[in-house]
Amino acid sequence: SAVISQKPSRDICQRGTSLTIQCQVDSQVTMMFWYRQQPGQSLTLIATANQGSEATYESGFVIDKFPISRPNLTFSTLTVSNMSPEDSSIYLCSVDQPLEAFFGQGTRLTVV
Amino acid sequence: QQPVQSPQAVILREGEDAVINCSSSKALYSVHWYRQKHGEAPVFLMILLKGGEQKGHEKISASFNEKKQQSSLYLTASQLSYSGTYFCGTEWGDYKLSFGAGTTVTVRA
Numbered sequence: 001s002a003v004i005s006q007k008p009s010r011d012i013c014q015r016g017t018s019l020t021i022q023c024q025v026d027s028q029v030t031m032m033f034w035y036r037q038q039p040g041q042s043l044t045l046i047a048t049a050n051q052g053s054e055a056t057y058e059s060g061f062v063i064d065k066f067p068i069s070r071p072n073l074t075f076s077t078l079t080v081s082n083m084s085p086e087d088s089s090i091y092l093c094s095v096d097q098p099l100e101a102f103f104g105q106g107t108r109l110t111v112v
Numbered sequence: 113q114q115p116v117q118s119p120q121a122v123i124l125r126e127g128e129d130a131v132i133n134c135s136s137s138k139a140l141y142s143v144h145w146y147r148q149k150h151g152e153a154p155v156f157l158m159i160l161l162k163g164g165e166q167k168g169h170e171k172i173s174a175s176f177n178e179k180k181q182q183s184s185l186y187l188t189a190s191q192l193s194y195s196g197t198y199f200c201g202t203e204w205g206d207y208k209l210s211f212g213a214g215t216t217v218t219v220r221a
Binding site: 031033041042043044045048058092094096100101102103104105106108 | 156
């Protein structure tokens with residue numbers, strides 16, 4: 001199993017600013033995933049972060065808005081840039097292990 | 113493409129059973145089931161793979177019909193702790209999960 005530490009757990013940010021979310025895994029993993037969960041909604045995949053290559057973004061998400069870093073096999077960051085109230089969501093990182101996927105505890109972001 | 117989950121919500125009394133369904137329009141490689149309680153991250157319940165392999169918690173059971181591209185999660189003899197929102201996540205061999213809209217389960221004493 002994998003243990004994922006995600007921080008910050010929550011933040012309140014001013015519109016127009018940026019927030020970087022960190023995700024640390026206790027073992028080496030090939031792929032890490034970033035999801036967004038808007039209030040009362042399901043989880044939507046933002047991008048896949050692979051070590052040594054650029055992240056792969058899903059439709060509707062762009063690198064300028066959600067830049068991702070993956071410097072090694074245990075760590076990744078997601079930045080939410082130039083925030084607006086519509087970015088208020090829970091952001092979760094996830095890793096895929098054989099026969100199971102694990103989520104971090106999430107970052108609850110409120111943009112005011 | 114987002115899988116379709118049903119029902120949207122279900123209310124149970126302790127000890128009652130329920131079934132949550134998840135269907136996909138594309139051929140599936142695996143189906144994951146998660147439960148999320150308010151304010152918490154999703155918690156893994158079960159994975160079912162094409163070919164019949166599966167892994168999950170002892171008290172949770174599920175089925176996977178590859179031909180129909182459907183999966184069902186069975187909540188048996190429900191307990192108060194079963195309350196939460198259940199999500200199915202479908203995967204088509206690329207390790208990325210697409211989640212259904214969720215089923216809210218409320219178990220009452």
